[in-house]
Amino acid sequence: MQDPVDDVGRHGTVGLVAADHPALTDNILKLHRHKVPPRWYGAAMIDRERLSDLLARERAAFVATHPRSADAYAAAGSLFGRVPMTWMNKTAGGFPVYAAGARGARVTDVDGHGYVDFCLGDTAAMAGHSPAPVVEAVTARLAAGGGLATMLPTEDAAWVGAELARRFGVPRWSFALTATDANRWAIRLLRAVTGRPRILVNSYCYHGSVDESLIVVGPDGDSVSRPGNVGAPCDVTTTSRVAEYNDLAGLERELAHGDVAAVLMEPALTNIGIVLPSPGYLAGVRELTRRYGSYLVNDETHTFSAGPGGATAAWGLEPDVVTIGKAIGGGVPIGAYGLSAPLADLLSGRDDLDLVDMGGVGGTLAGNPLSVTAARATLEHVLTAPAFDGMTSVATAFANGVQEVIDRFGLPWSVAQLGARVEYRFCDPAPTSGGASAAAADGELEDFLHAYLLNRGVLLTPFHNMALMCPETTLADVATHHELFAAAVTELVG
Structure with missing residues (x-):
């Protein structure tokens, strides 16, 4: 041929x-x-x-x-x-x-018809469909009148936070209903502490429907809106920068502008097909983000497949923030984001940030009893080492x-x-x-x-x-x- x-x-x-x-x-x-x-x-x-x-x-x-x-x-x-x-x-x-x-x-x-399912809800059912420990835990909470939307903390939430901290190495956790929301809220926090407007992502990454992530490297190497982007609130090139995965030179070129609050990335690309890191790439990303004063966010929603602590633990990574969703709830909607201790302390010390009411980093159903009960059962009994x-x-x-x-x-x-x-x-x-x-x-x-x-x-x-x-x-x-x-x-x- x-x-x-x-x-x-x-x-x-x-x-x-x-x-x-x-x-x-x-x-x-x-x-x-x-x-x-x-x-x-x-x-x-x-x-x-x-x-x-x-x-x-x-x-x-x-x-x-x-x-x-x-x-x-x-x-x-x-x-x-x-x-x-x-x-x-x-x-x-x-x-x-x-x-x-x-x-x-x-x-x-x-x-x-019956099917062998290798889709597994596009990762949401990585624990398997209807895993018995999750079904039992959720059923028991409902049967006992445990409530679904109390907007009050439960002890299960603290257990899940501690387990996520143990697995991923970042100590302070908060909850959402989806990984998209976890990413959105992390972005807001990092813009707040840096005073910088832009978020950098990899071309053809996947971070749910986060507006800032729908940007790609165009045919001429310029940044352009990803084809098919629906109803963007503004031109994505005003909020975001983009570099190809595995391209440290491109990453440094974009970080050098000095306006990037955070690099939001999957440790390996997944939703455009699995793209694995070249030797030294992830270490280079961490070094460059530190050099240019940008935070590093590892979105482990899909790369959680790498192991019980995702790629972060499997590959010895040191992000400032970890976001995750889908699989940790065993099929029940949940998202979560974890912060490093210095970042959490910095945020806690900012009296000008409304982290309690209308600051844009929460939702009424986030951390609800059903979600965290399901997450505890999944992490404790199903998705184990x-x-x-x-x-x-x-x-x-x-x-x-x-x-x-x-x-x-x-x-x-x-x-x-x-x-x-x-x-x-x-x-x-x-x-x-x-x-x-x-x-x-x-x-x-x-x-x-x-x-x-x-x-x-x-x-x-x-x-x-x-x-x-x-x-x-x-x-x-x-x-x-x-x-x-x-x-x-x-x-x-x-």
């Missing part, structure tokens, strides 16, 4: 394979702009006509075998987008699977098996693992920045694999090829995925 990079250089197009496929052409041009090596272009070896036919077949099969989900979707006209939240429309089959129940690593739908050992071992088996299939078929694809989380990508080597990771996406190929697996009882995270293990995920579950993945690839490439 002709090398797409060589053909770009000669003709300003992407070569014989991609010439009739605009989406693929666009992706390869993006890859070329990111100066990635030619063996990255894993999508270019795919027969696009065959891929389109296979995807159409799988979607037709999904429609035929999910009539009750289809009816439920059709009847949901009272909902914006026909779903409780619009991102639920990201589905390879054409409409969502409607859930009937979920337990452990299994989900059942209203049509009676031995559980993480088991989850990571199963994830390693998942990664190894996927790599074996990739090698067997000679595909220029790659696999990345972050503790209990695994991602396979349509490029090789794996991306080292968010921009390169975004450029390597292939929506049609992704949809085919997702629909193929979905029709045969396996769920992946719908936004990318991420598989997460919970304490009840088994090696047999992994083997099921590998058998189907190999069968899909066989149909795709012969």
Whole structure:
């Protein structure tokens, strides 16, 4: 096959394979702009006509075998987008699977189909669905009349704060209902103590719907609003700065302006596909933030998969703030942020900051008894150190098996693992920045694999090829995925 990079250089197009496929052409041009090596272009070896036919077949099969989900979707006209939240429309089959129940690593739908679930609520169910200790603790509180919205502290909250402090190494904790809110409130606090207006993030990072995070490095290296940003209150380039992940020179260039209150980052990018740190990168980030007087916030909401103390503990990191959500509640909504002792003391000494009433760093339901009871049960009995050992071992088996299939078929694809989380990508080597990771996406190929697996009882995270293990995920579950993945690839490439 002709090398797409060589053909770009000669003709300003992407070569014989991609010439009739605009989406693929666009992706390869993006890859070329990111100066990635030619063996990255894993999508270019795919027969696009065959891929389109296979995807159409799988979607037709999904429609035929999910009539009750289809009816439920059709009847949901009272909902914006026909779903409780619009991102639920990201589905390879054409409409969502409607859930009937979920337990452990299994989900059942209203049509009676069962699934091995590697999505796990996009991390919210990393403890597994309906984990028994959480169900028992929450049920006991409700049965005893423990209250749901008392706006009063409980002893469970202090236990959870102490456990998070032990795991992540920052000693003062406060609660929210989502990691998005935890990030928002941390940002406000850090702007207050620094007097600086801007927040720096990595291109194609994920910090929920935080306004300041929806900024990327554009094609010419300039900062631009992330495509699709909805209703921004102002131009994001006025509130934020951005640098590519793994780019210390770019980070220093932005910090040198002297107006960055905090660097908000995931220790490893996750929601654009797993992008792991290069040797020395995270240490370099910490050194630069200290040199330029900016605080460092580790958002561990997804990187919690790295271990019981997330990447912060697993990799010996020293952030000023840790934010987290989703998984620590065992499925019950919760978020939290932890502060270093010097930062907490500095904030406590600021009489001009309203940290009690209308200062913008709290919510009526934050720290509610139900959330912290669920978090205590999850941390004490479910997502323990031995559980993480088991989850990571199963994830390693998942990664190894996927790599074996990739090698067997000679595909220029790659696999990345972050503790209990695994991602396979349509490029090789794996991306080292968010921009390169975004450029390597292939929506049609992704949809085919997702629909193929979905029709045969396996769920992946719908936004990318991420598989997460919970304490009840088994090696047999992994083997099921590998058998189907190999069968899909066989149909795709012969």
